[in-house]
Amino acid sequence: MAIADLNTMDNQQNECALTIDSAYKRYGPNSVVLKGLNMNVPQGAIYGLLGPSGCGKTTLLNCIVGRMNLDSGQIRMQAKKKSDVGYMPQDVALYSNLTIKETFNYYGGMYGMTMEQVDNRSGEVIKLLELPSDNSIVDTLSGGQQRRVSFGVALLHDPQLLILDEPTVGLDPLLSQSIWDHLLKLASHHKKSIIITTHYIEEARQANIVGLMRGGCLLAEAPPLLMSTHGAATLEQAFLSLCQKQYSSSEDELQDNPSYPTDGPVSSPLNENGLFSCSRFKAQLIKNLLFTLRNKPMMMFLFGLPLLQCTLYNLAIGRDPEGLKVAIVNGELKHGLKDCSQYPLTGCNLDLPLSCRYINQIKMKTINLIEFDELSAARSTVERNKAWGMIHFASNYTEALMERINSTFETASPWAIDNSDVSVWMDMSNQYIGNQLRKDLITSFVDFLQGIYRDCNWPTQIADIPIKIEDPVYGPRNPSFIHFASPAVVIVFEFYLPMMFTVGVIIQEKVAGILERSMAAGLTALEIVAAHSIVQAVVLCVQTAVMIIVMYHVFDSPFVGDFYWTTGLLLLQGVCGMCYGFLVSVSSDSMTTASMLGLGSFFPLSLTSGMVWPQEGMHTILKSVGWLLPLSLSTEAIRALTARGWSINHPTVYYGYISTIIWIFLFILLIRLVIKFRGLRGK
Numbered sequence: 001m002a003i004a005d006l007n008t009m010d011n012q013q014n015e016c017a018l019t020i021d022s023a024y025k026r027y028g029p030n031s032v033v034l035k036g037l038n039m040n041v042p043q044g045a046i047y048g049l050l051g052p053s054g055c056g057k058t059t060l061l062n063c064i065v066g067r068m069n070l071d072s073g074q075i076r077m078q079a080k081k082k083s084d085v086g087y088m089p090q091d092v093a094l095y096s097n098l099t100i101k102e103t104f105n106y107y108g109g110m111y112g113m114t115m116e117q118v119d120n121r122s123g124e125v126i127k128l129l130e131l132p133s134d135n136s137i138v139d140t141l142s143g144g145q146q147r148r149v150s151f152g153v154a155l156l157h158d159p160q161l162l163i164l165d166e167p168t169v170g171l172d173p174l175l176s177q178s179i180w181d182h183l184l185k186l187a188s189h190h191k192k193s194i195i196i197t198t199h200y201i202e203e204a205r206q207a208n209i210v211g212l213m214r215g216g217c218l219l220a221e222a223p224p225l226l227m228s229t230h231g232a233a234t235l236e237q238a239f240l241s242l243c244q245k246q247y248s249s250s251e252d253e254l255q256d257n258p259s260y261p262t263d264g265p266v267s268s269p270l271n272e273n274g275l276f277s278c279s280r281f282k283a284q285l286i287k288n289l290l291f292t293l294r295n296k297p298m299m300m301f302l303f304g305l306p307l308l309q310c311t312l313y314n315l316a317i318g319r320d321p322e323g324l325k326v327a328i329v330n331g332e333l334k335h336g337l338k339d340c341s342q343y344p345l346t347g348c349n350l351d352l353p354l355s356c357r358y359i360n361q362i363k364m365k366t367i368n369l370i371e372f373d374e375l376s377a378a379r380s381t382v383e384r385n386k387a388w389g390m391i392h393f394a395s396n397y398t399e400a401l402m403e404r405i406n407s408t409f410e411t412a413s414p415w416a417i418d419n420s421d422v423s424v425w426m427d428m429s430n431q432y433i434g435n436q437l438r439k440d441l442i443t444s445f446v447d448f449l450q451g452i453y454r455d456c457n458w459p460t461q462i463a464d465i466p467i468k469i470e471d472p473v474y475g476p477r478n479p480s481f482i483h484f485a486s487p488a489v490v491i492v493f494e495f496y497l498p499m500m501f502t503v504g505v506i507i508q509e510k511v512a513g514i515l516e517r518s519m520a521a522g523l524t525a526l527e528i529v530a531a532h533s534i535v536q537a538v539v540l541c542v543q544t545a546v547m548i549i550v551m552y553h554v555f556d557s558p559f560v561g562d563f564y565w566t567t568g569l570l571l572l573q574g575v576c577g578m579c580y581g582f583l584v585s586v587s588s589d590s591m592t593t594a595s596m597l598g599l600g601s602f603f604p605l606s607l608t609s610g611m612v613w614p615q616e617g618m619h620t621i622l623k624s625v626g627w628l629l630p631l632s633l634s635t636e637a638i639r640a641l642t643a644r645g646w647s648i649n650h651p652t653v654y655y656g657y658i659s660t661i662i663w664i665f666l667f668i669l670l671i672r673l674v675i676k677f678r679g680l681r682g683k
């Protein structure tokens with residue numbers, strides 16, 4: 001039973017609401033879904049597309065409404081604009097935290113309806129579909145109620161062509177029948193054309209025309225009665241015999257056929273309704289605001305995270321370690337450290353044990369000394385990780401030190417030199433703590449020696465190393481790691497927070513099929529970007545303010561530069577992060593891929609930004625290309641602005657601006673390329 005044999009409609013071409021010729025579509029070389037499918041949907045008829053699961057019904061509808069393109073073939077439609085079509089996808093595809101009314105307002109905006117029109121139509125639809133109160137949040141509705149809202153969205157703007165992907169799944173038989181009655185009325189009284197997919201033969205019987213689909217081909221299309229009289233007693237039998245015929249034919253071999261036609265892509269003839277419409281933009285913006293404001297975990301994430309991260313950063317990082325334990329063996333004190341309490345710690349008493357004065361100086365650095373009699377016991381404590389190092393004073397330390405002080409390089413004896421050395425063994429497995437202890441021991445010694453010189457009225461400069469560190473040109477006298485890293489931390493947060501927000505919102509909508517449904521209703525990429533950017537801009541301003549207050553006011557990261565240029569660069573960095581977020585969103589089809597792209601880039605970008613280590617200390621290769629990355633030059637610019645007070649005239653600052661602007665344009669270019677080659681939805 002060929003299609004031509006069953007096609008009894010004269011001059012159908014002229015009366016068709018939709019005609020499809022030789023449609024081919026595949027998802028991959030071994031996944032051909034549509035195989036030369038032909039289809040004719042008459043004007044003012046219900047066309048029941050009947051076929052088993054996986055035969056390609058949804059793929060076909062997606063190509064008709066413009067959610068994806070055919071690889072080859074032709075689609076002709078009487079409907080010209082996307083708003084002439086009402087589409088109900090298989091998934092519910094609704095914003096879960098909007099009310100029914102807000103959902104209708106949103107789609108009304110997509111279709112360019114006035115508020116009054118939306119109010120009137122939504123009232124009719126709610127009544128017809130027996131929906132609960134229009135203030136009910138979609139998420140609180142049952143599965144069946146959500147499907148009815150989704151159906152209501154397709155009916156809302158009274159389109160001339162309705163495309164419904166399994167609208168009656170999950171509905172009770174009475175409601176299903178009332179929906180079918182309404183569809184029959186729409187077709188017969190209002191001359192609406194309706195394509196409806198279903199698995200159920202019983203249901204398809206009510207359609208004016210039934211298209212039997214299997215394995216990507218339309219086996220036959222005709223009124224149900226006529227189909228059953230063409231050699232088969234029932235619709236079921238007609239379907240069965242067609243399936244058997246197809247099985248013995250060679251159509252199934254198409255998958256391996258190297259001559260798969262690829263003269264496409266062939267897109268839906270429905271035009272885009274213009275690149276930008278105020279009505280759609282407004283609907284999208286209101287929806288974004290409601291979606292963000294109602295999403296409490298997201299609100300906490302957006303505003304709580306910068307606060308928490310900046311506070312934690314300041315509390316957890318950059319402080320000098322305190323109370324470090326060090327073992328001590330003092331050979332010149334008979335009864336151990338308690339002897340020190342008998343001796344004065346000031347004055348020019350050069351015959352008393354001077355090691356006590358040095359020990360006192362060490363204690364001022366908040367080092368905790370643990371006393372031992374034997375070197376072996378002290379060493380074992382360090383080896384057992386109970387102390388970070390050990391110090392040893394020889395039994396005649398004071399005598400040797402005084403001889404060393406009083407001698408010249410000609411008269412100093414090896415005995416004096418040996419015994420006046422304070423021997424130190426360190427646990428250097430922790431570089432930061434090891435270096436800190438070493439520095440503390442050396443500076444304590446200089447302070448101790450200068451104290452003796454002062455008390456003995458000798459010139460104290462002699463006891464110092466002959467380098468005079470004057471006031472710094474930039475920065476404080478004792479800079480900390482936290483001050484070094486804070487520009488990079490601010491830049492990294494400023495880049496990644498908008499990136500995560502953008503990815504979170506877009507991918508969530510994409511995965512749920514909501515984005516595609518809105519785009520099938522006419523929403524354009526420009527409107528999506530514009531509406532998201534406005535919400536993102538507000539969020540970004542608040543996040544930036546939070547970070548500036550916490551980093552530079554609550555805590556004491558240096559900020560000596562121009563406030564406006566600094567804030568400007570931070571906001572620009574946020575825009576750059578948002579653009580990267582859009583790029584990740586259009587390149588990913590799932591939250592997992594998006595997370596991998598986001599997290600995968602976080603470490604390389606933050607490590608090379610100078611957050612952990614100065615760029616000057618990186619490997620030569622990295623140093624030569626690292627400045628090309630999006631966070632490197634902007635981090636240096638923020639450091640120059642906040643810590644050095646340089647202005648926009650300085651190359652370090654304007655290079656930061658230029659680099660960020662170039663990256664923004666680069667991301668936009670990449671977004672356009674990805675959309676061009678794989679579409680917003682992906683292939």
Ligand SMILES: Nc1ncnc2c1ncn2[C@@H]1O[C@H](COP(=O)(O)OP(=O)(O)OP(=O)(O)O)[C@@H](O)[C@H]1O
Nearest residue numbers: 027031033052053054055056057058059060090683
């Ligand atoms: N994005 C995709 N990538 C790869 N294969 C896909 C994709 N979408 C669908 N397919 C495959 O294409 C075939 C047809 O799927 P489609 O959803 O069009 O079938 P269907 O007839 O609508 O099924 P159902 O009635 O169960 O919804 C299936 O084998 C499916 O696995």
